[in-house]
Amino acid sequence: MKRDLEAARELAAGLAVRAGRLQIERRDTLRMGAPKAHANDVVSDVDIASERLIVEAIHEAWPEDATQAEEGHGRAGGSGWTWIIDPLDGTRNYVSRTGPWSVCIALYQGDRPRMAVVHxxxxxxxxxxxxxxxALLNGEPLTGSSGPPLAEAxxxxxxxxxxxTKQRAGRVLRELLPLCGDIRRIPAALNLVYQAAGRLDGGLALDTKLWDIAAGALIAREAGVTLGGRGPDFSTELTIGAAPSLWPELAAKVRAADL
Structure with a gap:
């Protein structure tokens, strides 16, 4: 089944902006739910409301499409197209007001990512x-970092x-931090799109979920970022991204530390 990907992007971008506006408007009145997988895996009523807004509009536009959504509003479909949705990537930052967060929407045809939005x-x-x-940022073309040496990256x-995963990240950072210019800890989707925009020279993500990285990975790839993991393909277990000239060295250091 063919799909107008520009129309899909327009819809996804509009929904992401609407969800983001809801998040800003309701930040002062949000209510926390019970933690999910562990004590630091938090969710709010705003996460759930944002997801419902996105999923309902997608189902109205393309009722035969499947959805995979972090807060449980997914469903099967028969079209061969699947929307991967993280309505609020970085809930801890959002709730605590200590950093950025984003709305992530990706569209897959089978196993292939075809369209992505991160707002x-x-x-x-x-x-x-x-x-x-x-890749675009507010309609303007994006190009990733030119790739400084790792010591400056x-x-x-x-x-x-x-x-x-915190223990695993500690082992990797203990080896990597002395070798690179500096690090920034940020949610996975923004990690990837900041690489696409050249704000970060590289990045790594450990033990994510598909909805954390699906949209950001396509945007990074389309901006010229090299992506991989333990092998040539990245995964939710390990995603390494970098400017092409930096990627071999960064990947080698991360892989050696992540044993």
Whole structure:
């Protein structure tokens, strides 16, 4: 089944902006729910309301499409197209007011990502991409970092804050931090789109979920960022991204530390 990917991007970007506006408007009155997988895996009523807003509009526009959504509003479909949705990536930052967060929407055809949007509500920035069509920030083309040496590079780090992954991240950072210019810990989607925009020279993400990285990965790839993991393909277990000239060294250091 063919799909107008520009129309899909327009819809996704509009929904992401609407969800982001809701998040800003309701930040002072949000209510926290029970933690999910562990004590640091938090969710609010705003996460749930944002997801419902996005999923309902997608189902209205394309009722045969499947959805995978972090807060449980997914469903099966028969079209061969699947929307991957993280309505609020970085809930801990959002709730505590200590950093950025984003709204993430990706569209897959089978196993292939075809369209992606990541919206930063606080900054008013919408990153997007279409498969083989390049990446955009607020409608303007994006190009990743030119790739300084690792000793000068700014590296983004993302990881799930469960006890096991924190120990794993600690091992990697203990080896990597003395070797790179500096690091920034940010949510996974923004880690990837900041690489696409050249704000970060590289990054890594540990133990994510598909909805954390699906949209950001396509945008990064379309901006010229090299992506991989333990092998040539990145995964939710390990995603390494960098400017092409920096990627081999960064990947080698991360892989050696992540044993």
């Amino acid at each position: 930063d509500p606080a900054a008013g920035e919408t990153f997007s991409a279409i498969d083989t069509g390049g 700014l590296i983004g780090v993302s990881f799930q804050p469960n006890p096991q």
